[in-house]
Amino acid sequence: MPMHSPLIRRLLTSALPVSMLLASAAGPTSADPMIGTVMNSYGLPGGVETPTAEALPDGTLGGTISVNELARRNNLVFQLHPRITGALRYSRVEGINDHNELGGHIWDRSFDFRYQFLDEQGWRPAMAVGLQDFMGTGVYSGEYIVATKNLTPRLRATLGVGWGRLGGDQRALDFDEGGKPNIDDWFSGSARPFGSLAFQATDKIMLVAEYSNDEYARETEAGFEEAPGNQVNLGAYYTFDQGYQLGLYTLGGDKFGAQFSVALNPRNAPYPSGLEKAPAPVRPRVAPSADPEGWAGHWAQDPTAQPAIQKSLGDALAGEGQQLEAMALSANRAEVRINNTRYIQQAEAIGRTARLMSRALPPSVETFVITSTSSGMATSSVTLKRSDVERLENTEAGQIAAVAQLTDANPRPADMIETEDFYPRFRWRLGPYLDIGIFDPQDPLRYEAGAELRASYEFSPGLVLSGAVRQRALGNMKQRGPGIPGQRGEHYTPRNMSPIRRTSISTACRACVRIRGCIPATTIRPCPS
Known part of the structure; x- marks a missing residue:
């Protein structure tokens, strides 16, 4: 053995x-x-x-x-x-x-x-x-x-x-x-x-x-x-x-x-709830006898109904820190796509949206679909019955969670209408920036601070062109070339990058050399990386 x-x-x-x-x-x-x-x-x-x-x-x-x-x-x-x-x-x-x-x-x-x-x-x-x-x-x-x-x-x-x-x-x-x-x-x-x-x-x-x-x-x-x-x-x-x-x-x-x-832990809220303004109360629907037209759903045939409802709901959501990006509305179902810009817990944003939907939508709408978005892309959908929202408003959160259906984002409905003037949009920001580098054995903490101008142009949901310009003010980060193989702690500089031998290099390597600027782009030699 x-x-x-x-x-x-x-x-x-x-x-x-x-x-x-x-x-x-x-x-x-x-x-x-x-x-x-x-x-x-x-x-x-x-x-x-x-x-x-x-x-x-x-x-x-x-x-x-x-x-x-x-x-x-x-x-x-x-x-x-x-x-x-x-x-x-x-x-x-x-x-x-x-x-x-x-x-x-x-x-x-x-x-x-x-x-x-x-x-x-x-x-x-x-x-x-x-x-x-x-x-x-x-x-x-x-x-x-x-x-x-x-x-x-x-x-x-x-x-x-x-x-x-x-x-x-x-x-x-x-x-x-x-x-x-x-x-x-x-x-x-x-x-x-x-x-x-x-x-x-x-x-x-x-x-x-x-x-x-x-x-x-x-x-x-x-x-x-x-x-x-x-x-x-x-x-x-x-x-x-x-x-x-x-x-x-x-x-x-x-x-x-x-x-x-x-x-x-992502399962726990990093900040306690209850400090923000209270949400709007759920508005129970009136009896069918009090609004037979609304319960019958005839309003859905009016071409002016959805724009008016979408405008009203969008304004109400804006007051709650939510952006109503798009909406699909029929006689018994409503789907909204929201971008949460205020609440740390997405569940709170969804709950407040459901409350406002109960106040803005006609009584025939029974199904609420609230789809969350990030950077214009739909991420997940929560489906609720309006009758459950009305019945469980003042009960513990676990009861409404039990009747809610959480799924991947629904396919975009064919009748979904984007909120007017939401796309395209241009945004910009001027402010400070701070970059930190850690875990370097030779320099435990490296930093750089300065001013940054950042701008983006969103053509449509998920299609964004963005960029930034920075001006360094202070810091100990060094702009340096790649490390020299076999020489720990040493980096290539324009002075120590003299030609070694002539050989052919790829187009990608030529581009790398031009971007780094550490050696003349016309010099033919191995790429330092």
């Missing part, structure tokens, strides 16, 4: 306990993964610096800025799946020189991945497996298997085993392998335990204590900084409304740090 490689043996060793746990977990599980309340300094749900078996609500996109005496970490976290959490990190790590042997620190990029493979149920804890900095230079490289359990409604405990940095080992750095998976290091070296306790002191304050194996050897080996006095870290975190969190923590009792986190 052939011998397995060291990597295969490590993977099999780490996979065996996981597979046993999965097998023992056969049977019903809770509907949702355990949700974390604190993001650690690495940007994932955890303690102060150690991980937990928690996740974030599905679809969450968040960020964390953590600053202490040994590092500055900027993290972007995303919940890809109810059980899969990922994080991108851009960190300033003290005590390490880069490939140029300068600075006394590096700006490092790393990527994390966590999979919560077991839910909490009864006595059984939630469990997760994770890879930390598995595609980078290896500054924070480590792996872990971790379990988290609610001991009381306010006390949550975590116990895990870690390898690499999480096990107290500092792996070799490789600046030339950044961006490639360091598979040979996974689950290698000694494994050591870590753990944390999280106590919900109040509805908004969380207190955390943890035991960490991190000795911060990289940050302290140059002698400019000292390692924390012990391996116990403490933190206090205050959560504001809408997922904002501020934390203060100490590493070993003698190193201090601060952290700001935000977690946003």
Whole structure:
């Protein structure tokens, strides 16, 4: 039998306990993964610096800025799946020189991945497996298997085993392998335990204590900084409304740090509703005996009816921050296409539109179709029965949602009429602009600011000609040529672009050369890109 490689043996060793746990977990599980309340300094749900078996609500996109005496970490976290959490990190790590042997620190990029493979149920804890900095230079490289359990409604405990940095080992750095998976290091070296306790002191304050194996050897080996006095870290975190969190923590009792986190979810409104003007009330239809002509639908034969109704409804919608782009109207059905320019939640724009339709349309119109548009293109349609709108106006939102039909945008009806003078239209804007460049190891933050004149001409729905002119005022962004292969940090300039050899180049390459302007267009030589 052939011998397995060291990597295969490590993977099999780490996979065996996981597979046993999965097998023992056969049977019903809770509907949702355990949700974390604190993001650690690495940007994932955890303690102060150690991980937990928690996740974030599905679809969450968040960020964390953590600053202490040994590092500055900027993290972007995303919940890809109810059980899969990922994080991108851009960190300033003290005590390490880069490939140029300068600075006394590096700006490092790393990527994390966590999979919560077991839910909490009864006595059984939630469990997760994770890879930390598995595609980078290896500054924070480590792996872990971790379990988290609610001991009381306010006390949550975590116990895990870690390898690499999480096990107290500092792996070799490789600046030339950044961006490639360091598979040979996974689950290698000694494994050591870590753990944390999280106590919900109040509805908004969380207190955390943890035991960490991190000795911060990289940050302290140059002698400019000292390692924390012990391996116990403490933190206090205050959560504001809408997922904002501020934390203060100490590493070993003698190193201090601060952290700001935000977690946003498209399913939740980023701003509370109720501050805007109240919508117009639904107008119930009169009895058929009070308006027999309107209920019979004879008004639809009058060629002047739709223009008048469309004008009235368009004016009312404009007062609600909606643009009525087009309308199709028959005796028992009305479809409107609206562009929402005011409300953050599209559902609010649709609800207000339905209310105004109940006030503007004759009583025979029973079906409302409200189609949302973006940049002139129809995106989705909501179909409502007018009788449901009248009946459920003052009930909970879930009841009207249950009877509404949400579909892809309906095909454009043949009788749809565009609002008068809506197309073509010319728009322009003069204002400031700001461009920001981040994650460059040689220049962590680049910016440029100035004035921008932007204009567009919309010929018809979805057909737009637009452009912009900018005047730079300040900033440290440099207009530079492409990078020189094999010379990290160096870029082509007009001076170092002398002809190398004569050869033929494509028409696309000639165009590229002319646009860049870094070498004469008449010179024949390889394109620098």
